[in-house]
Amino acid sequence: MGEVDQSFIQAVEHRPKLTIIEAQGIPLIDLSIPDTQLLVSQVGDACANWGFFQVINHGVPAILREKLEFASKSFFALPKEEKLMVRRNESNPFGYYDTELTKNVRDWKEVFDFTVENPTILPASPEPDDKELIELVNYWPANPKNFREACEEYAQEMTKLSYKLIELLALSLGLEANRFNEFFRESTSRLRLNYYPPCPVPGLVLGVGQHKDGGGLTILYQDNVGGLEVKRKTDGEWIRVKPTPNAYIINVGDVIQVWSNDKYESVEHRAMVNPAKERFSIPFFFDPSHSTTVKPLHELTNDENPAKFKAYNWGKFLMNRKRSNFKKLAVENIQTYHFRVSE
Numbered sequence: 001m002g003e004v005d006q007s008f009i010q011a012v013e014h015r016p017k018l019t020i021i022e023a024q025g026i027p028l029i030d031l032s033i034p035d036t037q038l039l040v041s042q043v044g045d046a047c048a049n050w051g052f053f054q055v056i057n058h059g060v061p062a063i064l065r066e067k068l069e070f071a072s073k074s075f076f077a078l079p080k081e082e083k084l085m086v087r088r089n090e091s092n093p094f095g096y097y098d099t100e101l102t103k104n105v106r107d108w109k110e111v112f113d114f115t116v117e118n119p120t121i122l123p124a125s126p127e128p129d130d131k132e133l134i135e136l137v138n139y140w141p142a143n144p145k146n147f148r149e150a151c152e153e154y155a156q157e158m159t160k161l162s163y164k165l166i167e168l169l170a171l172s173l174g175l176e177a178n179r180f181n182e183f184f185r186e187s188t189s190r191l192r193l194n195y196y197p198p199c200p201v202p203g204l205v206l207g208v209g210q211h212k213d214g215g216g217l218t219i220l221y222q223d224n225v226g227g228l229e230v231k232r233k234t235d236g237e238w239i240r241v242k243p244t245p246n247a248y249i250i251n252v253g254d255v256i257q258v259w260s261n262d263k264y265e266s267v268e269h270r271a272m273v274n275p276a277k278e279r280f281s282i283p284f285f286f287d288p289s290h291s292t293t294v295k296p297l298h299e300l301t302n303d304e305n306p307a308k309f310k311a312y313n314w315g316k317f318l319m320n321r322k323r324s325n326f327k328k329l330a331v332e333n334i335q336t337y338h339f340r341v342s343e
């Protein structure tokens with residue numbers, strides 16, 4: 001990326017501290033324990049207290065992740081011109097991208113995005129009155145040769161793990177295990193490969209600026225370099241999540257916060273960059289169908305605990321976010337608090 005352009009520089013209050021506080025507290029959950037009740041209560045506590053947890057013994061074969069990590073490294077090592085052949089554009093918000101913005105500031109990263117459904121149905125634009133839908137098919141690079149296969153095999157495993165987790169989450173909220181499943185048919189789930197090159201000014205920029213994930217669940221794999229920071233709910237302190245070999249980091253997104261009527265909060269996080277090492281991470285975003293109307297579940301609201309959010313459409317929300325990370329806007333990008341019912 002050459003010289004550090006002004007567009008990357010974070011406002012003073014958002015700059016990362018170079019002294020690291022490493023989290024003791026992010027719960028580590030063993031998904032293989034046979035006692036479902038115990039598992040459900042561990043997941044429930046983690047969601048309520050942190051919004052984040054790590055899982056081990058999750059059933060995803062390490063070999064598939066390693067194959068994808070290798071494919072990702074090979075892809076990002078290609079000459080820029082080759083990567084630009086699968087660049088996202090105004091009409092398709094997926095593919096390769098190296099100028100993404102988070103909240104109007106540039107991230108120090110390159111990404112490759114693809115969707116799980118083929119095709120994925122999305123609104124043509126974020127405009128509320130535009131009813132047109134589009135069918136998106138993924139861009140695949142010609143190299144490395146097994147790139148598409150590695151991506152697709154891994155995404156299937158992520159989908160399986162997501163259903164396991166969303167069912168535990170439903171149980172932890174006192175709902176039927178399959179309560180959320182219907183929302184994820186014709187999902188808009190996406191997988192992202194993140195590449196963070198070494199950066200000469202890690203105290204001034206971020207790999208990903210502070211944000212909340214907008215959708216259902218995120219399943220993140222981070223390599224052993226580390227850089228993910230989570231805003232601790234108890235005191236607002238930024239806490240580094242230490243990489244655990246073979247583990248996944250799970251966080252609830254805004255959609256689950258709304259469904260749960262604030263019982264579970266979607267927590268802010270960000271990624272720091274490293275002055276010497278490159279870093280790779282692989283988030284999977286388990287997101288509902290574009291047609292989903294997101295609103296607090298009726299089972300979780302009543303007269304004493306009325307709905308805290310107005311209903312909104314997931315497809316339009318997603319396209320709004322996509323527009324704001326493609327182009328710098330004069331206004332703040334869309335956030336779920338815009339739908340909060342005033343008290």
Ligand SMILES: O=C(O)CCC(=O)C(=O)O
Pocket residue numbers: 192194208213220222227228269270271281282283
């Ligand atoms: O790379 C990371 O550790 C975090 C990435 C992330 O939060 C995202 O892509 O939404």
Ligand SMILES: [Fe+2]
Pocket residue numbers: 211212213218269
């Ligand atoms: Fe994120």
